[in-house]
Amino acid sequence: MSVYQATASAPVNIACIKYWGKRDTKLILPTNSSLSVTLDQDHLRSTTTSRADPSFEKDRLWLNGKEEEIKEGGRLATCIKEMKRLRREVEEKSPSEPKLSSFAVHIASRNNFPTAAGLASSASGFAALVSSLAALYKLPATPSELSLISRQGSGSACRSLFGGFVAWEMGSAADGSDSYAVEVAPQSHWPDIHALICVVSDDKKGTSSTSGMQRTVETSPLLQHRIKNVVPERMKAISEAILAKDFDTFARITMQDSNQFHAVCLDTDPPIFYMNDVSRSIIALVTEYNRVSVENGGKLKAAYTYDAGPNAVIYAPKENLKEIVSMIIRYFPQAEPFKDPFGLFANESLGSGRVVPGFNEAVAKPFEVGAVKGLIHTRVGDGPRVLGSEEGLLGENGLPKQLA
Amino acid sequence: MSVYQATASAPVNIACIKYWGKRDTKLILPTNSSLSVTLDQDHLRSTTTSRADPSFEKDRLWLNGKEEEIKEGGRLATCIKEMKRLRREVEEKSPSEPKLSSFAVHIASRNNFPTAAGLASSASGFAALVSSLAALYKLPATPSELSLISRQGSGSACRSLFGGFVAWEMGSAADGSDSYAVEVAPQSHWPDIHALICVVSDDKKGTSSTSGMQRTVETSPLLQHRIKNVVPERMKAISEAILAKDFDTFARITMQDSNQFHAVCLDTDPPIFYMNDVSRSIIALVTEYNRVSVENGGKLKAAYTYDAGPNAVIYAPKENLKEIVSMIIRYFPQAEPFKDPFGLFANESLGSGRVVPGFNEAVAKPFEVGAVKGLIHTRVGDGPRVLGSEEGLLGENGLPKQLA
Numbered sequence: 001m002s003v004y005q006a007t008a009s010a011p012v013n014i015a016c017i018k019y020w021g022k023r024d025t026k027l028i029l030p031t032n033s034s035l036s037v038t039l040d041q042d043h044l045r046s047t048t049t050s051r052a053d054p055s056f057e058k059d060r061l062w063l064n065g066k067e068e069e070i071k072e073g074g075r076l077a078t079c080i081k082e083m084k085r086l087r088r089e090v091e092e093k094s095p096s097e098p099k100l101s102s103f104a105v106h107i108a109s110r111n112n113f114p115t116a117a118g119l120a121s122s123a124s125g126f127a128a129l130v131s132s133l134a135a136l137y138k139l140p141a142t143p144s145e146l147s148l149i150s151r152q153g154s155g156s157a158c159r160s161l162f163g164g165f166v167a168w169e170m171g172s173a174a175d176g177s178d179s180y181a182v183e184v185a186p187q188s189h190w191p192d193i194h195a196l197i198c199v200v201s202d203d204k205k206g207t208s209s210t211s212g213m214q215r216t217v218e219t220s221p222l223l224q225h226r227i228k229n230v231v232p233e234r235m236k237a238i239s240e241a242i243l244a245k246d247f248d249t250f251a252r253i254t255m256q257d258s259n260q261f262h263a264v265c266l267d268t269d270p271p272i273f274y275m276n277d278v279s280r281s282i283i284a285l286v287t288e289y290n291r292v293s294v295e296n297g298g299k300l301k302a303a304y305t306y307d308a309g310p311n312a313v314i315y316a317p318k319e320n321l322k323e324i325v326s327m328i329i330r331y332f333p334q335a336e337p338f339k340d341p342f343g344l345f346a347n348e349s350l351g352s353g354r355v356v357p358g359f360n361e362a363v364a365k366p367f368e369v370g371a372v373k374g375l376i377h378t379r380v381g382d383g384p385r386v387l388g389s390e391e392g393l394l395g396e397n398g399l400p401k402q403l404a
Numbered sequence: 405m406s407v408y409q410a411t412a413s414a415p416v417n418i419a420c421i422k423y424w425g426k427r428d429t430k431l432i433l434p435t436n437s438s439l440s441v442t443l444d445q446d447h448l449r450s451t452t453t454s455r456a457d458p459s460f461e462k463d464r465l466w467l468n469g470k471e472e473e474i475k476e477g478g479r480l481a482t483c484i485k486e487m488k489r490l491r492r493e494v495e496e497k498s499p500s501e502p503k504l505s506s507f508a509v510h511i512a513s514r515n516n517f518p519t520a521a522g523l524a525s526s527a528s529g530f531a532a533l534v535s536s537l538a539a540l541y542k543l544p545a546t547p548s549e550l551s552l553i554s555r556q557g558s559g560s561a562c563r564s565l566f567g568g569f570v571a572w573e574m575g576s577a578a579d580g581s582d583s584y585a586v587e588v589a590p591q592s593h594w595p596d597i598h599a600l601i602c603v604v605s606d607d608k609k610g611t612s613s614t615s616g617m618q619r620t621v622e623t624s625p626l627l628q629h630r631i632k633n634v635v636p637e638r639m640k641a642i643s644e645a646i647l648a649k650d651f652d653t654f655a656r657i658t659m660q661d662s663n664q665f666h667a668v669c670l671d672t673d674p675p676i677f678y679m680n681d682v683s684r685s686i687i688a689l690v691t692e693y694n695r696v697s698v699e700n701g702g703k704l705k706a707a708y709t710y711d712a713g714p715n716a717v718i719y720a721p722k723e724n725l726k727e728i729v730s731m732i733i734r735y736f737p738q739a740e741p742f743k744d745p746f747g748l749f750a751n752e753s754l755g756s757g758r759v760v761p762g763f764n765e766a767v768a769k770p771f772e773v774g775a776v777k778g779l780i781h782t783r784v785g786d787g788p789r790v791l792g793s794e795e796g797l798l799g800e801n802g803l804p805k806q807l808a
Contacts, residue, residue, distance in 0.1 A: 203769060222667060225629035252673075259675045263626060263667040269656075270691045271663045277681045287674045365607060 004100055005051040006135035007392045010127035010384040012044045012119060013037060013159045013166065014195070014313045016254040016305060017234055018261035020209075021217045021227065027176040028155045031217060032231040035167045035184065035238055036159045037315065039195060040381030043341065046124035048109040048132040049393040056104035062400045063109050063125070079129060079153045080105065086149075087137035100137060107132070108393035108400040113376075119197070120209075120307060126153030127160030131384035143383060147181035163187040163382035165242045167235065184239050187382050192245075194318045194342075198328060199374040200278045200310035207272045209308040212265065219269040226264055231257075247317055251290075251303035254315060258305040274308050278332070278371045281364040282312045285327055288363040292356055318342070321377065327355045331364050332372035341377055408504055409455040410539035411796045414531035414788040415445045416523060417563045417570065418599070418717045420658040420709060421638055422665035424613075425621045425631065431580040432559045435621060436635040439571045439588065439642055440563045441719065443599060444785030447745065450528035452513040452536040453797040460508035466804045467513050467529070483533060483557045484509065490553075491541035504541060511536070512797035512804040517780075523601070524613075524711060530557030531564030535788035547787060551585035567591040567786035569646045571639065588643050591786050596649075598722045598746075602732060603778035604682045604714035611676045613712040616669065623673040630668055635661075651721055655694075655707035658719060662709040678712050682736070682775045685768040686716045689731055692767040696760055722746070725781065731759045735768055736776035745781055 013036040021031035059080055061068050070076045087101040109128060111121045130150040134141055147158035151168075158179075159166045164186040171179030207215075216223050234253050241249035265272040275283075286304045293301045302316040302324055316324055322344045329338065338345070354361070395401045417440040425435035463484055465472050474480045491505040513532060515525045534554040538545060547565040555562035555572075562583075563570040568590040575582030611619075620627050638657050645653035669676040679687075690708045697705045706720040706728055720728055726748045733742065742749070758765070799805045 221634045222626045222629060222664065222671075225626060225633075229629075230625045256671075256673055259673070260626065260671050263671040266670060267626075267660075267664050267667040269660055269663070271687060273684050273687075276684070280677050280680070283675060283677075 002098070003051065004053065004098065004103070004136060005049060005389065005392060005394065006132050007047065007049040007387040007389065008128055008131035008135055008384050009041055009045045009047040009387060010124045010131050010160050011041045011163065011381050012039045012121075012124045013156065014039060014305060014307065015156065015159070016238060016250070016303075016315075017231060017257050018307075019155055019168065020213045020261050020264065021223060022155070022213065024174075024176065025214065027179075028151050029176050029179050030155060030168065030170045031223075032227045033168060033170040033235050034156075034159070035165070035235060036156070037165055037193060037195070038160065038163045038187070038381050038383065040378045041385065042381070043376060043378040044113050044119065044124070046109055046111050046121060046128040047387070047391065047393065048107060048125075048128035050105050050107045050129070050132040050136045051394050051398055052100040052103040052105050052136060053398060054103050056106055056398065059104050059107075061107040061109065064111060065400055065402045075153045079126060079149055080133070082149045082152065083130065083133040083137060083139075086139050086141060090137065090139060097138075105133070105136075106394060106398045110393060119199075119311070120156070122154035123156040123160045126150045126157035127384055129153065130157075130161070131386070135386045144180045144182055148176065148179070151176070151179065151181075161383060164189060164380060167239065185242050187380050190242065190245050191380060192317050194316055194321050194377065194379040196314040196316070196321065196324055196328065197376040197378065198282060198312040198314065198332070198372045199376070200276065200282075200312065201370055201373045202276055202310045206274055206309055212268070212272045212308060215272065216264050216268045220264045220267040222267045223264045226260060230260065248299040251300040251315070254303040254305050255286075262306060274310060275306055276310045278367060279306060279310045279312060281331065281367070282314075282328070282372075284363045285331060286314060288360055289324070289327060289355065292358045296358070318379070323356060325375065325377065328372065328375065330355065331366050333366070333369045334372070334375065335369050336374070338375055339377070344377075406502070407455065408457065408502065408507070408540060409453060409793065409796060409798065410536050411451065411453040411791040411793070412532055412535035412539055412788050413445055413449045413451040413791055414528045414535050414564050415442045415567065415785050416448045416525075416528045417442045417560065418709060418711065419560065419563070420642060420654070420719075421635060421661050422711075423559055423572065424617045424665050424668065425627060426559070426617060428578075428580065429618065431583075432555050433580050433583050434559060434572065434574045435627075436631045437572060437574040437639050438560070438563070439569070439639060440560070441569055441597060441599070442564065442567045442591070442785050442787065444782045445789065446785070447780060447782040448517050448523065448528070450513055450515050450525060450532040451791070451795065451797065452511060452529070452532035454509050454511045454533070454536040454540045455798050455802055456504040456507040456509050456540060457802060458507050460510055460802065463508050463511075465511040465513065468515060469804055469806045479557045483530060483553055484537070486553045486556065487534065487537040487541060487543075490543050490545060494541065494543060501542075509537070509540075510798060510802050514797060523603075523715070524560070526558035527560040527564045530554045530561035531788055533557065534561075534565070535790070539790045548584045548586055552580065552583070555580070555583065555585075565787060568593060568784060571643065589646050591784050594646065594649050595784060596721050598720055598725050598781065598783040600718040600720070600725065600728055600732065601780040601782065602686060602716040602718065602736070602776045603780070604680065604686075604716065605774055605777045606680055606714045610678055610713055616672070616676045616712060619676065620668050620672045624668045624671040626671045627668045630664060634664065652703040655704040655719070658707040658709050659690075666710065678714060679710055680714045682771060683710060683714045683716060685735065685771070686718075686732070686776075688767045689735060690718060692764055693728070693731060693759065696762045700762070722783070727760060729779065729781065732776065732779065734759065735770050737770070737773045738776070738779065739773050740778070742779055743781070748781075
């Protein structure tokens with residue numbers, strides 16, 4: 001008897017032009033286009049195995065070993081239903097294909113980064129889900145077509161269907177058929193873009209992005225101006241900067257858009273705050289680091305961006321990462337040694353000496369150990385990968401391996 | 405020989421609709437109208453004595469006993485020159501008047517609140533300067549006419565020429581002749597409005613408002629929308645709320661506008677932050693305090709507002725102050741006992757027990773002693789006062805008394 005199973009992994013993405021606001025909350029259609037960098041799956045990924053079997057009684061899903069309810073009409077159910085619909089089209093065209101669309105599926109998914117890291121796992125998670133089902137169902141769909149479905153799981157998940165630099169075109173159709181991700185440039189176009197994720201400790205429970213963005217849509221007078229007058233220009237300008245590998249422009253727009261996103265959160269009633277004093281200090285450090293470079297006739301050397309939480313992601317050309325990591329560790333001493341996946345500090349000690357000549361050390365005060373509780377050095381990466389069966393997460397019995 | 409001397413005091417004001425951005429930096433003409441509450445001089449004031457004497461060699465000014473340079477073409481020099489010009493008009497009409505406009509002046513000014521409190525003293529200071537010179541020169545000028553001059557010392561100083569609720573109409577004339585303060589309602593119209601100033605500790609040196617606001621004008625895409633589309637409506641709505649003594653609307657607009665001001669600061673490149681984690685926590689407390697009231701069918705009970713710094717000013721009807729002070733002290737324990745100028749806590753202990761029934765205490769965590777380093781309870785107050793000669797700050801020798 002055949003086993004119908006496939007495994008895929010998908011990457012995390014971090015937006016440079018932020019998605020904030022839905023014009024349709026059910027279909028997850030945004031109020032503006034957005035653009036992100038896909039991060040390397042070698043460091044951060046969701047892996048998902050899907051199996052279809054006539055013996056399964058119902059669709060089931062396990063996340064990090066724990067079964068999640070698939071609520072009728074919910075986002076998970078919608079994605080699975082849409083993928084089955086595409087499979088049915090395949091079966092109708094090729095009657096010899098097994099009728100997988102009529103079988104229930106078992107799905108096991110796992111993130112290789114702790115939830116406590118505060119990194120949004122919904123983007124990589126829904127992208128991996130859709131990618132594994134697409135492999136299982138042998139769909140002829142393009143990544144853009146699949147992004148239409150992952151979008152309905154979590155908006156930003158549509159951007160994790162591509163590697164490199166990815167735009168989510170907001171579209172205008174009421175059914176969402178033109179609201180999908182497109183590749184602006186692949187990883188190979190500009191592999192030099194690295195990222196340092198600063199995981200910031202926060203004892204305050206933040207507003208969820210789902211509820212927060214709708215409160216902004218309902219109450220922020222500034223959001224409408226952003227949507228209509230600011231984002232369209234920035235999308236065009238940053239796409240051109242990426243194609244031209246113009247880091248200076250890329251960095252400027254990325255920082256401006258992060259700040260504007262947090263500005264419209266603050267303009268919400270009641271206001272939403274995601275950044276804290278640690279986040280502000282990292283901004284001050286990157287601003288000073290760039291100021292020194294520009295004042296010496298150079299260009300911007302790093303760009304911070306913040307999603308709906310206090311964590312910083314710092315994008316920079318690889319050559320600057322050593323200075324940046326040293327600067328961050330100097331102000332935010334680490335409990336654990338820096339995991340140095342790119343061998344920046346082969347035999348050197350780290351975090352001593354001045355940051356760069358001319359750097360005004362007074363722009364921030366050094367924090368206690370733990371204020372930045374972890375650093376992850378990664379880079380721009382590729383899109384979803386279909387993995388071999390040896391990497392499957394479901395055991396022979398169709399249950400997650402760790403539970404089998 | 406006659407002594408020509410006058411002493412006046414002037415109040416602090418805290419804006420509900422924020423002034424941020426100049427269209428003319430020399431004349432200090434704003435990019436939008438603003439509106440403030442004048443605070444009671446019994447608690448916070450600047451006092452200024454001006455004397456004109458033919459023996460004085462040049463204009464001199466002492467602030468809190470320390471001589472300040474009067475730079476040619478600077479803001480102080482401009483205000484003094486303008487006041488002398490008005491005096492000259494008086495002398496031309498009434499030739500019997502002494503020619504004070506041809507004498508140099510000595511000016512001594514003092515604030516009754518420490519500079520370290522982080523309260524802007526430029527508004528009360530320039531208002532007291534202009535008021536004392538107006539008394540010295542026996543000018544027939546109205547407060548609005550004087551506000552045209554204090555405006556050129558410090559924009560917000562024009563609003564300290566009136567008590568109660570004061571609008572600064574931005575005007576449109578290039579020479580600034582229609583950019584002055586007007587009274588929306590006097591103190592006596594709504595004396596029930598009290599204020600709690602929470603002086604917040606901050607080790608970070610903030611961006612000066614003078615340089616900060618021009619950076620916002622130059623770089624924030626959102627500011628233009630605020631100026632054109634948001635402020636005009638809010639000015640109208642909050643003026644109506646004041647006339648109707650509608651605290652609910654007053655509070656809502658005050659909080660929204662404080663947040664929008666800080667939002668455009670954040671939208672500035674590089675971004676400007678004035679609020680810190682303590683400020684954010686006070687916002688969370690006031691938001692929760694209001695939520696409980698509204699959920700029980702009531703109205704908003706308090707409104708926070710933040711100027712260009714981390715200090716909170718909480719406006720509320722007097723009847724709510726006891727709850728508000730208790731709430732703040734509970735989360736921000738005080739080193740000094742609360743100075744209780746209105747006798748809220750006659751014989752009661754303070755800061756124990758729950759805030760109000762239904763209050764979710766988890767919205768903020770209690771801070772260490774010193775995070776809010778002082779509390780000042782005050783209320784809406786009157787405009788500048790001309791004081792008796794016994795309160796003069798200049799000795800017989802024409803120098804500040806403490807130096808005499």
